[in-house]
Amino acid sequence: MIQVNKIYPALCKLASCLDRADYEFTDAKTIKTKQEDGLVKEEIKTVTLGHACNNHVVEVNKMLQDIHKS
């Protein structure tokens, strides 16, 4: 059976913009989980931080750098 799913386009993260995003910002995070046998398992996961339209790549990048700087 064919299913029809509505897809939601990503929107620019700049507060007042809400234009359709052309760019995606991701970060690779190391997730550590302790196993039952005491060993620590490390996994690298890609997380999506946000999206930006063509006009706001620089601004959104700067915004995300401020939020996620470590």
Ligand SMILES: [Zn+2]
């Ligand atoms: Zn924008």
